[in-house]
Amino acid sequence: MSRFLFVLGSSRRDGNTEQLARHAARALPADVERQWLWLGDHPLPTFADTRHDNPLPPPTGNEKLLLDATLAATDIVIASPLYWYTVSNSTKAYLDYWSNWLRVREADFKARMAPKTLWGVTALAEDTSQAEALEGMLRRSAEYLRMRWAGVLLGNGSKPGDIRNDTEALTRAETFFLPARV
Secondary structure: OOOEEEOOOOOOOOHHHHHHHHHHHHHOOOOOEEEEEEEEHHOOOOOOOOOOOOOOOOOOOHHHHHHHHHHOOOOEEOOOOOOOOOOHHHHHHHHHHHHHHHHHHHHHHHHHHEEEEEEEEEOOOOOHHHHHHHHHHHHHHHHHOEEEEEEEEEOOOOOOHHHHHOOOHHHHHHOOOOOHOO
């Protein structure tokens, strides 16, 4: 059974990126589980690179919730608006924690991530070529963990609700997740 985790990294709820991701998710078959986590509800402490320190303590609180949700998913959708040519701060923090989770022995993070698929959804205010760094970061993260990289769904939206005017992105959204069933 497929289980999609939607990691929502916008600074506002129901922003253009989230609306685009939800529009795309409507096309998923009914038997596909969906979990939506807005990172604003689950803030992570500032990331500290402790790989050369003592062994890491087991994750707790929001970190444990996000780790467990990540490991339980078959598909992870990073839904972050484009901020300064890459993902939002909260999304970057979540991805930074992947570095720590690689060293949590009982998580077996790298091996458990390998069979998963990574997707991206983003809304941006400029032409889509501005998302190259965001796409590259996500694609390379998937490659490093030997995950399947499924690409990024891009839409245009700056002011709240603008995404509803991007009919091309909404049309692409309707089939974006269909390769998940192949």
